[in-house]
Amino acid sequence: MKPKDMDSPYEDKIITIPNLLSVFRILLLPVFVMLYLNADTNWEFLRATIVLAISALTDLIDGKIARKFHMISNLGKVLDPVADKLTHITIAFCLCLQIPHMIYVLILLVIKESCMMFMALYGTFRKNKKIWDSAQWYGKVSTTIVFIVFIALVLFPNMPVRLANTLMIICAIGLLGSLFMYIRMFFLLNSKKHNQE
Numbered sequence: 001m002k003p004k005d006m007d008s009p010y011e012d013k014i015i016t017i018p019n020l021l022s023v024f025r026i027l028l029l030p031v032f033v034m035l036y037l038n039a040d041t042n043w044e045f046l047r048a049t050i051v052l053a054i055s056a057l058t059d060l061i062d063g064k065i066a067r068k069f070h071m072i073s074n075l076g077k078v079l080d081p082v083a084d085k086l087t088h089i090t091i092a093f094c095l096c097l098q099i100p101h102m103i104y105v106l107i108l109l110v111i112k113e114s115c116m117m118f119m120a121l122y123g124t125f126r127k128n129k130k131i132w133d134s135a136q137w138y139g140k141v142s143t144t145i146v147f148i149v150f151i152a153l154v155l156f157p158n159m160p161v162r163l164a165n166t167l168m169i170i171c172a173i174g175l176l177g178s179l180f181m182y183i184r185m186f187f188l189l190n191s192k193k194h195n196q197e
Contacts, residue, residue, distance in 0.1 A: 010071045018071050021062035022079040025055050029090050036094050036154060049155040055087055056147050081135075084143065085113050091150045098157060105168050105175075109146075112179045119186045136185065142178035146171055 010016050028051055036048040062080065066072050092106040135143075149171040153164060 010073045013071075013073050014075055016066075016071045016073055016076060017069075018062035018066040019073060019076050019079055021058045021065075022076065022083040025058050025083040026086060028055050029086060033090065033094055037097070039157075045155060045157055049151055052091065052147075052151050052154060056151075059084065059087075088143075088146055088150070089113070091154070095150065095153055099153065099164060099168075101165060101168060102153075105171055108172055108175050112175050115179060116182060119182065136181065138178050138181045142174040145174035 013019075032048055032051045032055070035044065035051060039045045039048055059080075062076075066076060066080075088109055089106070092102060092109055095102040096106055149167045152167060153159070
């Protein structure tokens with residue numbers, strides 16, 4: 001796990017480049033919703049996809065800037081994952097209006113994020129309990145799979161039903177795998193054996 005950057009000069013800062021990029025991602029959401037829900041032509045769906053691509057790019061950049069320039073802040077630790085969760089849930093909800101079976105992915109996504117929130121709050125309020133300090137590799141893999149699938153479904157609204165269902169199954173497997181691994185890590189970190197060390 002990555003150690004906490006307690007000596008960062010930006011720890012208590014609010015206005016940082018990564019935080020501004022996270023806010024920018026959140027502000028892109030209503031733009032995406034407007035473009036996607038009103039899209040009829042391939043070009044209009046492409047415009048909505050471009051917004052998602054910009055969102056994904058800023059998500060990648062803000063993390064690199066935060067680590068490289070030691071701009072990790074307490075606000076950023078909350079704002080970045082919140083922006084990610086809002087983005088994924090917003091896209092999934094919009095896709096539900098076009099693809100009925102997407103509702104199952106949305107439900108799974110909400111369950112996963114609710115569990116993640118519970119584990120984070122548990123570690124926060126019970127000081128003697130442990131929680132990971134950053135996203136793990138399987139979380140990043142899951143996020144990448146989700147974004148790729150969502151972008152494909154937005155960009156190609158008329159793709160064959162079988163292909164769309166296959167992509168949604170892959171997305172669901174990625175979410176379930178990530179959730180299982182995080183729950184496993186949570187219990188390992190807070191096991192009696194670990195706490196006695």
